[in-house]
Amino acid sequence: MxxxxxxxxxxxxxxxxxxxxxxxxxxxxxxxxxxxxxxxxxxxxxxxxxxxxxxxxxxxxxxxxxxxxxxxxxxxxxxxxxxxxxxxxxxxxxxxxxxxxxxxxxxxxxxxxxxxxxxxxxxxxxxxxxxxxxxxxxxxxxxxxxxxxxxxxxxxxxxxxxxxxxxxxxxxxxxxxxxxxxxxxxxxxxxxxxxxxxxxxxxxxxxxxxKKETFINVSLGITFNFVNNHSKEEMQLREFAISRQFAKDYFQSLKDKYGIDLENLVYYRGETHYFVMTPTKESLLNRQVFISNEDTTSQLISSNNISMDKLLSYVRDVANVVGIPESCEIEQTHTQSPDVAIFDFSRSKKxxxxxxxxxxxxxxxxxxxxxxxxxxxxxxxxxxxxxxxxxxxxxxxxxxxxxxxxxxxxxxxxxxxxxxxxxxxxxxxxxxxxxxxxxxxxxxxxxxxxxxx
The missing domain is CATH 3.50.50.60 (FAD/NAD(P)-binding domain)
Structure with missing residues (x-):
């Protein structure tokens, strides 16, 4: 047992x-x-x-x-x-x-x-x-x-x-x-x-x-995980869930320094360092995460239209701001690919x-x-x-x-x-x-x- x-x-x-x-x-x-x-x-x-x-x-x-x-x-x-x-x-x-x-x-x-x-x-x-x-x-x-x-x-x-x-x-x-x-x-x-x-x-x-219920025109989310090495430095990190509405200065500094424009950011420390965030479409385009601006959201976030190198750079910058050590690499999925994903929650389905x-x-x-x-x-x-x-x-x-x-x-x-x-x-x-x-x-x-x- x-x-x-x-x-x-x-x-x-x-x-x-x-x-x-x-x-x-x-x-x-x-x-x-x-x-x-x-x-x-x-x-x-x-x-x-x-x-x-x-x-x-x-x-x-x-x-x-x-x-x-x-x-x-x-x-x-x-x-x-x-x-x-x-x-x-x-x-x-x-x-x-x-x-x-x-x-x-x-x-x-x-x-x-x-x-x-x-x-x-x-x-x-x-x-x-x-x-x-x-x-x-x-x-x-x-x-x-x-x-x-x-x-x-x-x-x-x-x-x-x-x-x-x-x-x-x-x-x-x-x-x-x-x-x-x-x-x-x-x-x-x-x-x-x-x-x-x-x-x-x-x-x-x-x-x-x-019918699908539209929340706003385009709402994009990114989830990603970094390896948790359980170091003393990592153990001192505090979990949080914040939105632009209540932390305008924090989000503005992210935008000014890194060109990362977010509406929400959530960080949990578990078996991995787990993040969920809602970037604006414009900031992903400006950081060249999207290869081209497409007419539909499904085309925009398709794997063929995403530069993985640029996406990894984008999430690494966020992790650095939060305090994730450089020694913590991006987590891998069971297929040995980076554990990062972009999704569309502009519409709800029921x-x-x-x-x-x-x-x-x-x-x-x-x-x-x-x-x-x-x-x-x-x-x-x-x-x-x-x-x-x-x-x-x-x-x-x-x-x-x-x-x-x-x-x-x-x-x-x-x-x-x-x-x-x-x-x-x-x-x-x-x-x-x-x-x-x-x-x-x-x-x-x-x-x-x-x-x-």
Missing amino acids: NKFKESESLDDILSSWQSVLDTVQAAPGQDVYTALKEKSYEIFWCRQLFQDIEKKRQHSDYDVPASNKNIVVIGAGPAGLLTAIECRMLGANVHVIEKRNYITRNNILHLWPFTVDYLKSLAAKVFYSKFGTGSINHIGTKYLQRILIKISLLIGINLNFGVEFLSKQNEGNKISINSNPSLQLPPIDILVGADGDGSVIVKEFEFSHA TDEVVKVFFPQLVALVGDASLAPFWPQGTGCNRALLSALDTAWMFREIISKGKEDAQSLQDIVDQRAKSFTKMRTSLAESIRPFTKTSLNPDSRYGNGFTGIY
Whole structure:
């Protein structure tokens, strides 16, 4: 178990878990989780782990007979794994399909207090002791994925990495899926699309999109990571999130000295030195980051129109101003390319639907598949959690009330649409404290949002 706890790469997590399974001898009719809990309880950290999980499992929200229901989740990012965990806590048989076979994303996620407390309830601190310490309100994406993957394995979720969803398949009046490589899955009751912005599930099942909402003419963002050597000098750097509105002199000095014109700048110190910033299009053109000025934003930020040398020089200047030592090089991705990216958040994307009924089955969307995040507000991971909880509650209502005729299913889907409307406008201050909430959306969304379900 200690090797499983400390494992970092996906291969190490899965191989150490297999070693755990080989060691644990479950009694006839006993599941691995129960056997593991009994045999590992004397290990201090295991005792804390199982106490946290049991406290959650024993909540009345999860006291429903769902063991004969099968849920398949496409995507093993935070949204997909959180949905899988919640549905497994409700007793469902859960299969997760993820086309990647690695977890290497360096980006750091801003977490609302609600999300921090939720993850603590999932024993996050057992696997990552620094989590939620003091005023720290963020976590690296790969750290979060490691935690959620380990919890998923412990509670009996079937994880399938290196498997790509290809298309839906109609078998009579039932929907199944085609994947590469092919999987033998049980009949699906609910299929969950957690495959992010540009979701294949959205396209394959023809979810309707709302018109893109324009924020301003051109809004560009840059994320980048520098290696953290954990030197004394680096440890003294302070994290911050600032905007031009409140730090005009700071931003003006950046522009005057380096020709770097920003609206916002965020710096987090984690496993890497992580930055997010919003430069103006003009400053990127003036610094020759863009090779030419193009008519559309997609053409402007295409890889063919970006000078990587100029872009690296641009972000290095920002890092120098913040105080990142020259000895810290730009971090590399798993493909050994510089971990720096330009993206467009001029428009937000959302689907008009978050659930579709293919009676008696449902197809649901969570996370970025239904609502693209707006990073300046730090909404991505937080709204992903809310959508996972809302989807799990929908599933619970179907099971606990026996509402499985076509009209009843549609009624529950309509109610899920109402919670989506509130979720997509939620911010940290509009969500009630986690300790005062349950799985029911009524308990989470304040400001007069009542009557759901």
